[in-house]
Amino acid sequence: MPRARDVVPRGALRALVLAVLEEADLHGYAIGRKLEERARGTLRIREGSLYPALHELELEGAVEATWKRAPDGRRRRVYSLTRAGRRSAKGARAEWLAVADMLQALLAVGERR
Amino acid sequence: MVVMRDELERFVTSLSIPADRKAIVLDELADHVACAREAAVRDGLDPDAAGRAALGDLAALRRSLEALEPAFTITRRNAFVRGIVASLLVAFVIDRIGFVMLGVVGAIAAFAIAAAFAPPRVLELLRADLRAPPIRGRFHRGVPIGPAIVYGYTVMSGPFLVWIGLIVYRALHGFYLADVPNSAFALMAAVLGVLAVEMIRARRKAVA
Numbered sequence: 001m002p003r004a005r006d007v008v009p010r011g012a013l014r015a016l017v018l019a020v021l022e023e024a025d026l027h028g029y030a031i032g033r034k035l036e037e038r039a040r041g042t043l044r045i046r047e048g049s050l051y052p053a054l055h056e057l058e059l060e061g062a063v064e065a066t067w068k069r070a071p072d073g074r075r076r077r078v079y080s081l082t083r084a085g086r087r088s089a090k091g092a093r094a095e096w097l098a099v100a101d102m103l104q105a106l107l108a109v110g111e112r113r
Numbered sequence: 114m115v116v117m118r119d120e121l122e123r124f125v126t127s128l129s130i131p132a133d134r135k136a137i138v139l140d141e142l143a144d145h146v147a148c149a150r151e152a153a154v155r156d157g158l159d160p161d162a163a164g165r166a167a168l169g170d171l172a173a174l175r176r177s178l179e180a181l182e183p184a185f186t187i188t189r190r191n192a193f194v195r196g197i198v199a200s201l202l203v204a205f206v207i208d209r210i211g212f213v214m215l216g217v218v219g220a221i222a223a224f225a226i227a228a229a230f231a232p233p234r235v236l237e238l239l240r241a242d243l244r245a246p247p248i249r250g251r252f253h254r255g256v257p258i259g260p261a262i263v264y265g266y267t268v269m270s271g272p273f274l275v276w277i278g279l280i281v282y283r284a285l286h287g288f289y290l291a292d293v294p295n296s297a298f299a300l301m302a303a304v305l306g307v308l309a310v311e312m313i314r315a316r317r318k319a320v321a
Contacts, residue, residue, distance in 0.1 A: 028141060029148035029167075047145065047169040051138075052177035059184055059234060061241035074147060075140045084244040091317075 008043065013053050015092035018081065021063060022089050025080035028054060054079055062088045117146055117164050124171055130182035138178060142168070184234035192232050192260035193267055199230035200271020203300060207272065208279065211294030219296030227268050227300055235261050239307070243315040262308075269304040272297065 008016070020026065020034050031054070032045040057063045062085035070076045081089060125139040146164045153163030168174075203223045211219035232238060239261035256262075280291045 027144065027148075029145045033152075046173070047142075047167065048171075048173035048177060051141065051145075051174065052181055055178075055181055055185075056234075056237060059181070059237050059241060061244055070144060070147070072147075074144055076144045077137070077141045088244065 008045070008049070010049070010053070011092075012096055013049060014057060015096045017050070017053055017057065018062065018085060018089035018092055021079055021081045022086065025078050027076050027078050031079070057085065061085070117161070118143060121146065121168075128175060128182075129179050131186045134182040134185055138182070181234060184232065184238060187232040187238065187260045189258070189260050189263045192264040195230045195232060196264045196267025197271060199226050199268045201275065202226045203268070204272035204275035207294060207296050208276070211296045216294045216296030216299070219294060220299035223296060223300040224303060230268070232260055232264055235264060236311070239265070239311055240315065243311055265304045265308060269301045272300070
């Protein structure tokens with residue numbers, strides 16, 4: 001299994017969080033685990049960057065947070081996308097996929113030489 | 114779990130962020146740790162170790178939260194007061210040194226004052242305003258006016274109101290020469306430039 005990366009570029013983390021929230025409203029821990037599951041062990045989401053990214057998206061109006069109760073009664077902050085957030089999610093996905101394509105093309109050329 | 118909660122409380126209490134945000138951060142991190150512990154129990158691992166590991170690098174978390182959280186408490190009124198104070202200082206400084214080096218010194222001073230008094234994370238606040246769904250006003254639909262827009266317009270237009278007042282005051286005292294230095298327009302151009310760029314970016318994202 002490849003080594004897990006724990007540094008995700010800031011913009012990329014925002015795009016990943018938005019993509020996960022497009023599918024369902026989730027709390028912070030669940031967002032992190034969902035991303036790690038999708039990455040199949042190649043990614044480790046650091047809490048030090050996840051919560052600031054979520055709060056930044058909240059500040060920008062891309063996500064909104066509501067308090068719910070966990071099964072044991074503790075307070076849980078659940079995030080969901082706003083209308084502006086859905087637009088941001090689409091834009092961020094297109095932007096990062098384009099970057100990935102470009103890097104793939106550029107780096108593959110270097111590898112062939 | 115009690116020990117962990119105490120550690121969390123100590124950490125959050127020591128953060129330099131607004132008190133109401135501390136409560137939110139504490140509950141959110143406590144839930145995060147509890148989730149990590151529950152997952153560890155399910156997987157047959159040590160819940161205490163999992164709880165501690167879940168907190169990760171507290172120094173990095175502190176840096177990020179302290180830079181971000183104060184922006185949540187910025188209201189339009191707060192932004193307006195900041196804008197008034199900044200614009201009075203800009204007006205005074207440019208009135209005194211606006212002509213030095215063809216206005217370059219005055220322009221730099223105006224930018225520095227506007228930046229120093231700007232609400233924390235003002236660009237994020239501006240993007241939030243511009244990307245929010247338009248609201249229906251009396252005459253047309255438009256973006257909601259949030260703290261960043263309030264600050265921008267106040268700091269940009271405030272100095273001109275002061276200068277108009279000064280021109281009138283000086284005219285009443287027999288001084289009729291009114292020269293406005295180029296630097297007086299630098300801040301206005303910068304604020305309008307930032308607004309234009311962010312509006313275009315917001316539109317592009319909306320189209321995408």
